[in-house]
Amino acid sequence: MSQTPLLPSRREFIKQGAAAAATFMIVPRFVLGGKGYTAPSDQLVIAGVGVGGKGESDLASFAKTGKVRIGYLCDVDDRRAAKSRQAFPQAKYYKDWRQLLDKESKNFDAVSVATPDHNHAAVTLAAMQLGKHVYVQKPLTHDLYEARALTEAAKRYPVVTQMGNQGASGDGVRQLQEWYDANLIGKVHTVYCWTDRPVWPQGIPWPTGATSVPPELDWDLWLGTAPFRPYVDKLVPFNWRGWWEYGTGALGDMGCHLLEAPFRVLGLQYASTVQASVGSVYVDEFKRGYFPESCPPSSHVTLTFPATKKNKQEVTVHWMDGGIQPERPEELGPNELFGDGGNGILFVGKKGKMMASTYAANPRLLPLSHNQEVKVKPTLARVPGGAEGHYAQWVEACIAGHGNHTVSAPFETAGPLTEALLMANLAIRGYDLRRPKTTGPGFDYPGRGIELVWDPQQLRVTNFEEVNRFVKRDYRPGWQ
Structure with missing residues (x-):
């Protein structure tokens, strides 16, 4: 780097x-x-x-x-x-x-x-x-x-x-924090965050064929810091999210909305390790696609955070996207909504569990009957208007x-939060790195068998150098 x-x-x-x-x-x-x-x-x-x-x-x-x-x-x-x-x-x-x-x-x-x-x-x-x-x-x-x-x-x-x-300004995350501070669920060892995003194309090849730039769009300015490419249809205004040169995938779109609550409630900062597995697509009946320029259609990333002053034990945070969800808690009935259906946050503590929807809205203790039984006095000031x-x-x-x-x-708190989700993306991109096999045809994928170890002071992975190329990109000349 x-x-x-x-x-x-x-x-x-x-x-x-x-x-x-x-x-x-x-x-x-x-x-x-x-x-x-x-x-x-x-x-x-x-x-x-x-x-x-x-x-x-x-x-x-x-x-x-x-x-x-x-x-x-x-x-x-x-x-x-x-x-x-x-x-x-x-x-x-x-x-x-x-x-x-x-x-x-x-x-x-x-x-x-x-x-x-x-x-x-x-x-x-x-x-x-x-x-x-x-x-x-x-x-x-x-x-x-x-x-x-x-x-x-x-x-x-x-x-x-x-x-x-x-x-981050909503009442929900403050309610979760008050429940945690009141020791209702004990020290947390595992957190799950999941989303049904992406809702744009991912895991696909870069489009082919020349397309004229719409007269209202300055394509060179849109590219900005990114390398120059000829214009392709339907990238603007939304589908850029699925391409690594411009977007950050489902993690970038929803990660800040879902990981913010664990960061605030548990006082998390920088992860120590991260590993990933990703879904792939079939380009035909027998062949899987390999499209490293595009974010994958689904992923499961596991981040490990060291103990903090607020939560004095290591925490494992699971991120799931593309419709993947964690196992339903046994305390949740068969017709009771898990998160908000497509997205959610689940805290698993030594004494109990609590969950919430997107933006940490609608916080609930598990089992749901606890929400009528338990009353905790508010200790945190609310933002007028809540999330709005x-x-x-x-x-x-x-x-x-x-x-x-x-x-x-x-930014003092938004920066470390963003780093966490970008670390997860680092593992996703490392998972798809491949090398030609030294013996015989085909490829090896060296990043798939590694739990990446992160040095937050040096901003680098210490045990898989190849993935550090994604920590910092080179801006296009004129945009440095």
Whole structure:
């Protein structure tokens, strides 16, 4: 792995931050205008990068607070941007986020990032270096290296950060934590998280055949940090999730929503080992496909976490996707819903079990009759609005200023969480690495018989060097 510094040098930091630092000295007009006075200039001005789909709904949620002005919109695809441009007609529109930051950085306070995964880190770090608060859709980054870089950046730059896993602000995860803290299930030794995703194609060959780029799409800007490839139909706006160069598969899409609760409840940080098995597809009646560029259609990953101050024993976390589910708990009746049917979280402790649905919603003790019998006094403050209050929480924190307001998913916690799911992806990708056999035809798959040992300080697997190529990718020239 390259030894490139995670962050710019001190000289670069001072140079990049000079203009941003000046903004911290401005006295808000409401201070001068007296109590009850709120000027338009005191609203949080947000620039949205990636404003279709989830980016569109994110901006709408910020605007609902009444304390935000959406001042700038940026998207590489005019089709995807159309609804946001209609909703915020006064917002100035850009296609290239680099031009937006270069030309307008003095005119906005915060950036919402909802691009495909492979461009998250580049946009986010550039905004932070300009002193801008950032809200970034999950997963925080595409690569492990990027996740650690943004975790460190959050400690260095005085900006408010939040990842878009809204379940972190929900009541459910706080209820789970209160039950655990009350010792209702004892120390936890095993956690299961599962999802019915993907709902996009995976485990397939790269499409063939030339296709013209739609006139509304700037394909080169969409690729951004990724290597150049000719445009293929149906990759945009959604199916990119199933390709390693752009997406992070089912883990990237749902991992933050499901693993967040175990991380918060048990105080998990960095895994020590990880291993995986993956499903494959048949290209014909007798032959399995081998498509290493594409995420597999299903996987089962096992991560081991060391003991923590909150849970003083090792924890094994199972991740399952593609419709794979753990064995139903014996405490659950045959007609009682497991998780939410397609997704769920199950904690197995020495004294009992508890489960929840996506976003840690609808938490339940097992057997379900315990939920009527057991009453635990709330000890944790709830976020106003619950999961939907995730957006307003970040807005309030930005207005209050760095360090003056709590947020549920700052990069200091979102970074290690993202690293965990990207470690799981590391094992999945390592599982499919193959070498020609030294004797005879065919291939060996050396990663399939190895439990990967992770060194969180060095950001590398210590017992299978070949997989470390996926820890940090090389950006395309011009996007470094």
